[in-house]
Amino acid sequence: MKIGEAESWLKNELRTVYEEQEAANISSMVMEHVTGCDLTQRLLKKEEPLVVSQLHHLTEIHHRLLQHEPVQYAIGEAWFYGMKLTIDQNVLIPRPETEELVDWVVMDVKSSWSDVFSGQTGKSDKSTELRILDVGTGSGCIALALKKAMPGAEVWGCDISDDALNLARRNGSELDIRIDFLAVDFLDAAQRTQLPMYNIIVSNPPYIPQGQRAYMHNNVVHHEPHAALFVPDEDPLVFYRALAEFGASGLEKQGSIYMEINEEFGERVLQLLQENGYNCELRKDLQGKDRMIRASIGRRTMISFSL
Secondary structure, three states: OEHHHHHHHHHHHHOOOOOHHHHHHHHHHHHHHHHOOOHHHHHHOOOOEOOHHHHHHHHHHHHHHHOOOOHHHHHOEEEEOOEEEEOOOOOOOOOHHHHHHHHHHHHHHHHHOOOOOOOOOOOOOOHHHOEEEEEOOOOOHHHHHHHHHOOOOEEEEEEOOHHHHHHHHHHHHHHOOOOEEEEOOOOOHHHHOOOOOEEEEEEOOOOEEHHHHHHOOHHHHOOOOHHHOEEOOOOOOHHHHHHHHHHHHHEEEEEEEEEEOOHHHHHHHHHHHHHOOOEEEEEEOOOOOEEEEEEEOOOOOOOOOOO
């Protein structure tokens, strides 16, 4: 089968389970993965045949996609903040709104110190003062993106899942980005004591109540890790409470916590944080949904680092 024929065949097959545009987008992602060629290259090589190993791989992915498995799991990779990450069903698929959370952190630090670092290319003597923790790191996407954007920062990632941590370490190795990944059950206050002090804490924690499972797409419920998605119906803010408690002792003076939230709980999370003494800002994502909160001790974080 030729490359052009294979892409057309896959797109037609996927139309049985996906909308037209989504089928086309998924087919393009799969063919780029299988052939190693982007769209332009595939158009130039459309008459070239797939080799046997490529055809077998395409057939395997096709079967998984027809079972409603997300394409990122089927091909074992996902893009986040300009990085290609290896992923599997032990971690969540990185999403665009989480990139917005990373952008918020990076822009805050840049804007705070634009004059100090104007025209500076070397590493500041104070750059090691920027210490960042990513809670519930999963694939490591947030921690790796922040370290890539801010190489002078010291960055940690923690997770309860050994499988997730192993994958995060693999991504760090493949991208040549050094992160300290730690096994921590963040809901266990005793385990949190092993963590040092930080200037910035970032987290995309579990925030979907168990009762909402019935209303979610099957490709999420049946394939993505439940421990990274769901929280008890009776205590949906459990991770935000833990973040607030840790921040009280684990944040340096004038530090901040950046959190992704369930759009339905924006006001409740704000109230919880404000009751614990934080100054907060609720921000919408590009879809207009309440999606992110910055909770600061004192004024907004002002930290030096080397961009």
